[in-house]
Amino acid sequence: AQKITQTQPGMFVQEKEAVTLDCTYDTSDPSYGLFWYKQPSSGEMIFLIYQGSYDQQNATEGRYSLNFQKARKSANLVISASQLGDSAMYFCAMREGVQGAQKLVFGQGTRLTINP
């Protein structure tokens, strides 16, 4: 069964610093996808970035990048030059297969606080 683990319940970072949020996963399916979502205090779920298991390069979306280490089964989110608006819960999620329904399994999340 697929599983996502986020070992950092909370992180505190100074504004403008880079931050890495950890995510490890477990699956026996050779084809899978990894996602990061942001949940601000207002509660909505905001998609940040996606990495497919067969993608050769690490995914990047603006200030977000995904450090994908397949052999270690890790998919860490890196936020460069953090901003106060980055304070939120961050969830790593995975799907097995890359077609059809997005049956995501989520980690427990990391609460990121950016200090001015």
Add this chain to the structure above:
Amino acid sequence: NAGVTQTPKFRILKIGQSMTLQCTQDMNHNYMYWYRQDPGMGLKLIYYSVGAGITDKGEVPNGYNVSRSTTEDFPLRLELAAPSQTSVYFCASSYGQGGEKLFFGSGTQLSVL
């Protein structure tokens, strides 16, 4: 540009009551989902649908029912509400191709007392 619309936003139920959470999307997505988020936790899949008339169970389906009579609507029914169903419920939709994102509704906060 409505996207995914959920109603109601908040609801308090008494134990044993029933209710339907409404979800509609205007993006013509084939795939729709219901997730629940317990306090301090990640989301868990309750049910999903791959098209009108086709639904299937997710990870935590007990105590819930769904139907999908149209592409746009995917209501979630709670029968005989229990305190364990106190949670935030999210409806979502997607095209279902590759790694595209889920489009989430704004959530329904449900308390069962």
